């Protein structure tokens with residue numbers, strides 16, 4: 001059914017934009033933007049009760065990894081004291097608005113770049129401003145993305161004392177050869193030692209990132225990565241098939257022949273199933289299409305808020321979010337792009353979110369859809385089940401299905417396939433909602 005695999009949720013989101021006819025229209029959207037005063041007006045009102053989180057972006061890394069296309073830049077001469085002061089100031093400014101201060105936030109996410117490029121003192125300043133100005137639920141999830149060399153046990157414990165209860169550590173592989181190809185800082189032994197030390201010391205949620213299907217990766221190398229994930233006591237693992245982004249160092253090395261890399265879907269699929277199977281055997285369950293976790297150990301609340309179209313207050317240069325009925329993109333101090341949320345887009349984005357978590361409940365997905373559209377979704381789910389991508393989900397209600405291992409592998413394609421059926425039917429009916 002599928003030939004080219006969508007490897008990440010970003011690909012699926014791109015597929016959704018294409019289906020809605022929004023591709024390539026970003027510039028047009030920006031020109032039609034609202035002024036910041038429209039958002040401010042709403043921020044002076046009371047909140048509407050949506051789930052809510054804070055996203056803090058730190059766009060710097062001390063070196064750029066060969067495979068990366070994230071929104072980041074090499075630190076260079078950036079003034080990190082000034083950046084921490086800017087974020088702390090933003091927290092104070094937003095914390096004064098009724099919309100922010102009248103309802104607690106249940107998740108805070110530091111993403112990047114590398115948030116831990118900031119020193120413990122700089123991060124303390126931000127976390128202090130967070131606690132002083134933003135109401136947080138008692139069990140608020142406070143996550144920090146990090147590389148290993150920018151963290152270390154001492155810093156991790158200092159941040160834990162300030163409320164950080166979840167780290168997501170970019171490791172990518174424990175293979176020495178693979179680490180060289182991916183441009184990681186530590187060698188394999190040091191990476192493993194530091195992970196073990198961190199696990200022993202830090203009692204919160206500890207997740208790591210693993211990349212599979214990198215050039216020349218053997219099944220033995222991947223097996224070893226999977227075994228370390230299971231034995232090291234981590235709580236969750238994000239696992240991504242390597243994406244080769246135009247303009248990255250790896251793209252250039254492959255292009256000029258320094259690194260040989262030709263992979264087929266079958267080669268990728270074999271590695272996916274090996275890793276997924278070993279983690280399942282080791283007691284992990286599917287948390288997201290590209291994330292596995294020990295049961296009950298990693299709620300990853302932040303991502304649920306995002307897919308539920310909750311409020312995500314975006315702070316820092318390059319942070320995007322949703323606030324008080326607007327999409328907000330923070331560019332630099334004092335510069336923000338704002339556009340009103342598109343209800344149609346949000347309806348389908350929510351459906352896309354359901355697919356990310358791997359349990360497809362036809363009844364839930366059909367909520368609010370017009371009859372023909374609902375039928376089109378059900379028929380598409382039946383077809384996907386007949387092709388072996390979905391299985392009935394025992395105990396989860398009539399019509400609910402879970403993904404087979406092939407369904408997980410093709411999960412982002414499946415999401416776009418079902419959304420395509422829904423959007424096509426809705427166009428014919430000329431409406432989305434009943």
Ligand code: SF4
Nearest residue numbers: 061064065068070113
């Ligand atoms: S540390 Fe992370 S964000 Fe920075 S370049 Fe490497 S992969 Fe990208």
